[in-house]
Amino acid sequence: MRLYVNVDHVATVRQARMTDEPDPVRAALMTEQAGADGITVHLREDRRHIQDRDVDLLMNMATTPVNLEVAAVEEMLTLACAWRPAQVTIVPEKREEVTTEGGIALCTNEAFRSVADATRHLKQEGIRTSLFVDPDPDVIRVSADLGVEAIELHTGEYANASSSERMQQLRRLAKAATLARSLGLAVHAGHGLTYDNVTEVAAISELEELNIGHSIISRAVLVGIERAVREMSDLIRRARTS
Numbered sequence: 001m002r003l004y005v006n007v008d009h010v011a012t013v014r015q016a017r018m019t020d021e022p023d024p025v026r027a028a029l030m031t032e033q034a035g036a037d038g039i040t041v042h043l044r045e046d047r048r049h050i051q052d053r054d055v056d057l058l059m060n061m062a063t064t065p066v067n068l069e070v071a072a073v074e075e076m077l078t079l080a081c082a083w084r085p086a087q088v089t090i091v092p093e094k095r096e097e098v099t100t101e102g103g104i105a106l107c108t109n110e111a112f113r114s115v116a117d118a119t120r121h122l123k124q125e126g127i128r129t130s131l132f133v134d135p136d137p138d139v140i141r142v143s144a145d146l147g148v149e150a151i152e153l154h155t156g157e158y159a160n161a162s163s164s165e166r167m168q169q170l171r172r173l174a175k176a177a178t179l180a181r182s183l184g185l186a187v188h189a190g191h192g193l194t195y196d197n198v199t200e201v202a203a204i205s206e207l208e209e210l211n212i213g214h215s216i217i218s219r220a221v222l223v224g225i226e227r228a229v230r231e232m233s234d235l236i237r238r239a240r241t242s
């Protein structure tokens with residue numbers, strides 16, 4: 001099982017001040033040193049967190065595969081084909097959402113066409129493509145028909161489920177993973193996974209990659225805060241004693 005760390009939330013903190021810290025690229029390189037198997041970044045159309053500069057640098061500096069999440073729109077496909085990351089994950093995107101709210105809807109003609117065009121485009125360029133989808137058998141079959149290499153199962157409903165619904169959501173994910181594997185797809189999963197809920201998902205044998213961001217970055221803030229305060233406090237104290 002591979003762990004890909006999503007560093008978008010490092011960029012979110014930087015963009016809150018429009019400054020240059022914390023640098024998501026530096027964070028990505030540190031996650032690699034800590035054992036991450038890959039780096040995930042979502043370049044949103046509104047550039048609310050990750051910037052083009054971040055992806056540019058990552059493509060040159062990352063030593064693990066970069067998984068670039070983008071919407072199925074021309075601007076993003078052009079950028080993806082120029083950067084040529086190890087993997088592109090196509091995600092749905094709504095400007096008004098706080099975070100990706102669900103898997104790609106492949107049920108409407110318009111959504112299907114844009115995703116089909118995008119996957120064809122990426123395939124022609126030889127870029128491994130994954131589709132972020134709900135654990136829904138029909139959507140998984142359509143994904144396989146589109147000829148993508150992988151799907152990423154949206155784990156948000158499992159993560160948000162009440163304790164009485166959690167087993168049911170877990171079974172849904174496991175069945176979806178089995179179906180996807182039987183159709184020849186590599187199966188990834190992510191969204192809303194935390195230190196508390198990851199174990200059961202990680203035990204699904206068909207899954208080969210997890211994408212986790214918010215919980216890891218949140219924990220990093222807390223486990224790093226003592227050292228950060230100590231360093232600032234030492235600087236201030238030394239200024240008064242020298």
Ligand code: PXP
Nearest residue numbers: 100132190191192211212213214
């Ligand atoms: N996978 C996809 C497709 C996502 O859009 C996101 C959120 O950007 C994640 C995984 C990671 O979700 P989280 O930050 O909740 O771990």
